[in-house]
Amino acid sequence: MDILRFITAGSVDDGKSTLIGRLLYDSKNILIDQLEALEKQSKNKNENGIDLAILTDGLRAEREQGITIDVAYRYFSTPKRKFIIADAPGHIQYTRNMITGASNSQLIIILIDARQGVIEQTRRHSIIASLLKMRNVVVAINKMDLVEYSQEVFNDIKAQYELVANKLGLDNVNYFPISAFHGDNIVSESENMVWYQGPTLLDFLENVEVDHKKDFESPRFQVQYVIRPQTDELHDYRGYAGEVISGAYKKGDEITVMPQNIQTRISKLETGGKEVNVVFANQPAVIHVEDDIDISRGDFLVKSEDLPKIENEIEAVVCWLDKKELNEGNKYFIQHKSKLLKALVKEIEYKIDVNTLEKIPVTESIRLNEVVKVRLKTASPLVFDSFEESKATGNAILVDETSNSTVGAVMIL
Template identity: 75%
Template structure:
């Protein structure tokens, strides 16, 4: 059974937490003792006598204010699929939290209040989805019960959003008229909106195809660990363990070890402790090679005709996540999957407005939640692709040298 990673986005009070609570409640993913606790804590009760938003708003401040502040992850499953949901805050103050939640998502659900229509926050969330290359967008027009389940209201919002999507090159978009509070078109189709002929939201989430997005063309395998048991039974065993980031690897393939730029041949591939004919993304694997080469954690195996960029300087978009401001010349650690290198932010080219995509100059420094284009230089060569071409090798994080806190999310250009 595969896993669909999705996140919800929307303005304050659009009903993100209530929608997730409804998915959990109606799919019977809540235990009896949780229900009893919910009933005691509920203030804003629905017809079932509970406040579904409490299921995801775990912080005391969130429950008191009725808003989402931090990213909350919830897990549930149906007979057809497993789900990991990231409930991300919608306010511009928490842009870093939203980008964190979106970075691992296959699909984004953007909620729109049927009374408000498309607003500035809707545009910002769509821009973030575009920047992070999220392939599937679901527009959930919530609170349809407050506009008398009007088809005209739904169609007007749909038309308005399609204009935004075309400008941002968002392609796979689905629209659902819903009421998270009452459960209309969430798990079961609503009898109050017979004009909507499509599946319910959960039925769509169970069926949406995500495996097509896996890159099987560009071969990228990064070494995480060198397995060298040196026991009597496995005296000559040397395997290189890691995850196949993209592509397919077979015995006999001619490969290059990067950044050393040395050619060799694959002698054996294993996964799950067994030798197999081939391994492919996103499988964990152990790859054996014919030659004895000095290979370390963070090195890459790639096919000789599919070479990525190897350089110690590159341009990137960075979402700044720290209260301590980013200043040109600051030094950090750069974590690029298994590879950790020292890095310096040489230049800050411009700031990208996540509401309009407008490029504005940066005066002195970069503040929390701002997205900027920068030039980064690393102490040793890095093997990478652009984020647009390959998310797995085109993303990284910046880490503060003193506190070890993650301070920036990096999308390589």
């Protein structure tokens, strides 16, 4: 059974947390003791006597204010698929939270209040979806009960959003008229909107095709740990442990160790403590090579016919996550999966307006939640693919040298 990771996004009070609560409640993924606790804490009760938003709004401040502040993750499953949901905040000031939540998602559900239509936050979250190369976009037009389940309202908002999607190049967009509060078209078909002939939201999520292309193309493996026991029974054992990021590796494959650019062959493969002939994407594995080579944590083992890029200078889009401002000349660590390097911000080329996608000249320091195009210089060569080719090897983070705080989300161009 595969896993679908998706994120909900939208403006404040569009019903993101209520939608997730409804998915969990109607798909019977809530335990009895959870239901009892919900009934006691609920203020904004529906016909079932509970406030479904409380299921995801876990922080006390979130419950007091009735808003989502941090990204909350929830897990549920149906007989067809497992799901990991990220509930992202709607406030402009929490744009960074939305970006970090969306970075590992395969699908985004953008909620629109049927009374409001497409607003600035709708465009902002759609732009972030386009920046993060999200291939599946669901537009859930919520609170249809408050506009008398009007087909005309739904069609108007759909036409508004199609203009946004066309401008941003969002190709795979699906539209759903829903009421998260009453459960219309979430798990069960709505009796109030017989004019809608499409699937329910859960039915769509269960059957949407997830992009598994990365599992078979561009083999990538990064060393996380060198296993060298140096015991009597394992005197000559030297294995390189990590996760197969993409593609597949077979015993006997010719590989290149990067950034050293040294060729060798795979002599043995192990996973789960057993020797195997092949390992696939997303599997933890231990790779042994024929030659004695200096291979360290963070090095890549890749198929010799399909090499990634290797550069000392990279261009990247950075979402700034820190209250301390970003300036040209600042020094940071760049963490690229298990590789940690020193990096210098050589140039800030322009700022991206997340409301219009316009490129704005930089005249002052970059502040929290702003998105910029930068040129970074690293202390030693970085092995990578572009973010568009591979999210897994095309993303990184910037880390403050003194506080060790994560200060920037990096999408390598």
